[in-house]
Amino acid sequence: MAKATPARAVPAPHAAARPRVEPAQLDRLIHERIRLGIVSALAVNSTLTFNELKRLLKTSDGNLSVHARKLEDALYVKCTKSFAGRLPQTDYRLTALGRRTFEAYLDHMEALIHASRER
C-alpha cells in the first residue's frame, strides 16, 4: 500500500529551472488501486451500492470497507445506509471534493506522460 508522503516536498535547487510535475501534488489517498477503483466507478455513477463496488473491484468485504472508510474520512465519498425491504444497504456517492480530486489526479497522470515525452 502506498504510504502518505509529506504534504510539501522541498524541491531540489536544479528543479526550479524548468517546470515539472512535483511528487507532492499526487494525491496518495486515491493513488492506491482499490480506492482509485472506487472513485473511478463513482465518477460514472451517481451512486453505487457496497455490493456493486465489491463485485466491480473483485475484492473482499473487509478490504472494501477499509478503503471506502478512508475515502469517507477524507470527504471524497459520502456513505448512506438504508434498508431495501428488510435488507440493509450501503450506498456510496462521490462528493464535489472527491470529483475535483479525481480530476486533479487524472490531470497529474496526463502531465506525467506529457512531461516524459518532452524530455
Add this chain to the structure above:
Amino acid sequence: MLGGATVPGMLPPRPSRERRPDPPALRDRAIDNLRFIRETMERAGSFTAVPGFGGVAVGVTALAAAALAAGATSVALWVAVWLGEAVVALAIGGWALARKAHAANDPILSGPARRFGLSFLPPMVVGGFLTIALYRDGVPQALPGTWLMLYGAGVATAGAFSVRVVPVMGLCFMLTGAVALFGPEAWGNWCMAAGFGGLHILFGTIIARHHGG
C-alpha cells in the same frame, strides 16, 4: 564536494538525473493508472442490467415462437404469435432482471439499470406505434425488419452505458433487421428466429459467462 569535480579523461557525472525516477517507468506507471481508471469506468457503467441467462431463455422461447409462426395460416395469426412471444419475453426478462437485482441486493431502478432502461424504452415505444401503423396499412412484411432494427437500436443505445458486448449485440440485431427489411419476404420469419432466437442465446451466454449471470 566530489560530485561536482571532474577527472581529466572521464565523463562528468550526472548526479541530478540519476536520482530521479526513470522517466519511461514513470510514464508507464501513469499510462497503466489511466488504463486502470478507464477499464474500471467502463465496467462500472455496465453491471449488465440485461441478465444473460434471461437472454438465453428469451432466445429459446423466440425459437419456439418462430417454429410456431412458420406454420401460421394467416398474417394475423403470425403477428399474434410474435406479439405473444413479446409478452413472454418481457415477463422472462423482467423476472430475470428482478432476480439478478435481488441476488445482488440492489434496487432494480438504481444507477446503470435505470439508465439502460430509459435508453432502451423509446425505440420500443416507437416499435409499438409502427406495428399498429404497418399492420393497419397492409404492409406486415415490413414488421420483422422494423422490430429487429428498433430492438437493435434500443439495445445499441442502451448498450452505450454497458459493456462492449451489449452495443455489439444491438448492431447485430440491426444488421439482421436490415436483411429482413431488404431481403425477400420469405426471409422475415427466419430473420426473426436468427435475431430474437439466435442472437439472444449467443449474447446471453456471453453476458452470463463474463458479466455475472
